[in-house]
Amino acid sequence: MSMPTPMPQPERENYLNKEYGVWSWLLTTDHKRIALLYLLSITFFFFIGGFFALLIRLELLTPAGDLVQADTYNKLFTMHGMVMVFFFLIPSIPAVLGNFLVPMMIGAKDLAFPRVNLLSWYLYIIGGVMMLHCMLTGGVDTGWTFYAPFATNFTNTKIVEAGLAIFVAGFSSILTGLNFVVTIHRMRAPGMTWSRLPLFIWAHYATSIIQLLGTPVIAVTIVLVAAERALHLGIFDPKLGGDPLLFQHLFWFYSHPAVYIMILPAMGVVTEIIACFSRKRIFGYSFVAFSSIAIAVFGFLVWAHHMFVAGMSVYAALVFSLLSYAVAVPSAIKVFNWTATLYKGSIHYDAPMLYAFGFLGLFTIGGLTGLFLAALGIDVHVTDTYFVVAHFHYIMVGGAVMGYLGGMHFWWPKISGRLYPEGWARLAALIVFIGFNLTFFPQFILGYMGMPRRYYDYSHMPEFQVLNVLSTAGATVLGVGYLLPMIYFLWSMRYGKPASDNPWNAAGLEWKTASPPPTFNFDEEPVVTWEAYNYEELDAPHSEEVPVGR
């Protein structure tokens, strides 16, 4: 489908060409430029985390521990986890797409605290540099979970430095959340009522609440670990009157909700994409909105499902198992409502939608296997096996990263003012989907057969090799799938066709301004008189018709 789209004035002033030079970026308070700073930085950390993943998969290609030794292997999976969780996935959608879009979607000029926004990026960078320094000078070997007493009493790797890096980066996350909450409460354009907000905003609102309430707990926990190591306070060490399980309680009180920091924004992205590419209002708008809030609240009630075999009381295990089932309800509400939105929609298979479909399937598999794990009887058998690894990668990579990529494609014309090559993008989406499943599906089977996680050598069980080879092969396919978008996005910045203001004919205020937008987003303050996702209206024959896709 191609239609002559009106070319935007090439010389129009926008946030990209308004000023040039390093300082115009490093001292910017424009949320859109800060979003791009974040985009560059998290992409950098994605490569580092990916590099560790590659080495892990290479080691597991053969049963013997031949590529690296046990110590190195421990450091590899630890640093893979820490980098991917704290320096890529947690900031990914909120700090890049959220930063760029939250003000624009509600019709504001910027976030409520533009300088705090810049500060959050600097904190992230300081944390990131500390983490790099830590990794280059020896690294950490405890796993991203830092369990006591290994982390507090035994390991002599750089726990305190890594902890401080995460502590600092945590504050960047808190500040982003704070900024979003205040912005969403205070800066909505006239007529942009709560019930007219895009569901992307609701998802980010819920995410921000978790960031605000949860992150301080992990910060305090890290301080306690440092204090115990440095001052020998008896907090987690039983010899000194502490309790090692207390660490796990505190750690997971943040880190389970943190998994929702990673997935809720992706849910928001997918909601926008599904509405646009099935040309329908989201089915059950208010249910989808409130399920985000419900996930944020219930997410805080389930943390000890990570501790079923750690020695906590059986009664508590029962309570947390039950509560874990409760949190699946709002997630299921979302999946059902997305499906109902697709029903009788006029569906377009553009690249963002392919990612959204990938998300739907993979998140569902990840979520349902989460329920397996939340059942005490099953968890006892598969805890600490590759089954768990497969479970959370289906959600975090199959869900969150798919959502992130889908969102990057969907909003790329707005961000860069250029169109990406659609054919390549669809191909990349397909490669990502195939590579992902090839990498992680075998891990479900491996875990079910009993392969433990975090082992570098499985020579006593050579029959595990076939599935491990499949998984490593899949990882290389997945790697290609991730490199492609990076290449054609860069290519399109120079050679891509200029994008019109609204290339998808999408609803939402961000599409009512120029691509790329001017520094203060709108030439005049928008006034909202329509409901969210008014696709039926947009597509009605009397309105000017611009087909979706190219």
Next chain:
Amino acid sequence: MSEHSKSSPLPTYFAVFFALLVGTALTVYAATLDLGKYNAAVALTIASVKATLVALFFMHVKGASEKLTKLVVIAALFFLLLLLGLTMTDYATRLWS
């Protein structure tokens, strides 16, 4: 915060600051006494009083007219309660040997 948020007169701040110092001294003193199972209770009580003072005066929660501010405070307390309460489902029912 802006001008119209209710701040207290300067002497109040000094009084609160002094009370916090007293609290700190009390905590240190209490740590030298062995009160058996009340050790933690006493320390936590002092700490809670101090935290309340900070929130009410230094963080201007006292006199805040905004519903939103109150909501934030209540939410924070609620989540603290969750952390403590649900953790206690473990500690209160664990088989200590």
